[in-house]
Amino acid sequence: MRFGYCRVSTKDQCLDRQIEALKAAGVDERNIFCDKMSGVKEHRPALDDLLSRLREGDSVTVLSFDRLARSTKQLLSISEQLETMGVDLISLKESVDTTTPQGKLVFQIFSAIAEFQRSIIKEAQREGIEAAKAKGKIKGRPRVSQEKLEAALSLYDRKQMSVREIERTIGISRGTLYKAIRERESF
Structure with missing residues (x-):
């Protein structure tokens, strides 16, 4: 075949x-x-x-x-x-x-x-990233503001919205939300 x-x-x-x-x-x-x-x-x-x-x-x-x-x-x-x-x-x-x-x-x-x-391709990509970093254009993934994080945690705690709805409403990723929950629980 x-x-x-x-x-x-x-x-x-x-x-x-x-x-x-x-x-x-x-x-x-x-x-x-x-x-x-x-x-x-x-x-x-x-x-x-x-x-x-x-x-x-x-x-x-x-x-x-x-x-x-x-x-x-x-x-x-x-x-x-x-x-x-x-x-x-x-x-x-x-x-x-x-x-x-x-x-x-x-x-x-x-x-x-x-x-x-x-x-x-990998070498050109690496060189491009290094050049952008040297110009201060790449600083990693942008941080989520503390206000957004607190709002997301509050919605999560109230259990009125699903995680997906919280993601869309607040504008944060699922991973960021779960990381904040884990960090909060470890204290």
């Missing part, structure tokens, strides 16, 4: 382009597994589900290897797992089929390039 996997890094990004490419390559939409999270994560729900369904003779198609993993180590690990299971890996963008020796070589080269790209 032919399966497909697609991934974007954030919930705001769209999977449509990848899904359409996989369908055009002959993958039935019911067999396309999608994650909206970083490719660095070792465990991704849709990928784990896909891997659990694969059987010998199946194939996994991806738009590009960087959709499957963002490090050479992880990409090679997934590739070896698929090879051990007797499952073929096909990348549409790189035109690579890992069932051939040439395909395996090209696969390893592309996985190294994907890891290199990820490193460059």
Whole structure:
């Protein structure tokens, strides 16, 4: 059976382009597994589900290897797992089929390039943050005012609103509210 996997890094990004490419390559939409999270994560729900369904003779198609993993180590690990299971890996963008020796070589080269790209992105991000800090533009997450915190705690104590309603009404996060409750209780 032919399966497909697609991934974007954030919930705001769209999977449509990848899904359409996989369908055009002959993958039935019911067999396309999608994650909206970083490719660095070792465990991704849709990928784990896909891997659990694969059987010998199946194939996994991806738009590009960087959709499957963002490090050479992880990409090679997934590739070896698929090879051990007797499952073929096909990348549409790189035109690579890992069932051939040439395909395996090209696969390893592309996985190294994907890891290199990820490193460059991280380095540029780190440099941008350092530059912003040097200019005094980044000081961390903004603090919630004491008045907002006290109002939220008061509403919480009266039990007239749910935590979600308190979040919306006061404009604070659930984590901030629970942290304030824990701190108050520890005194």
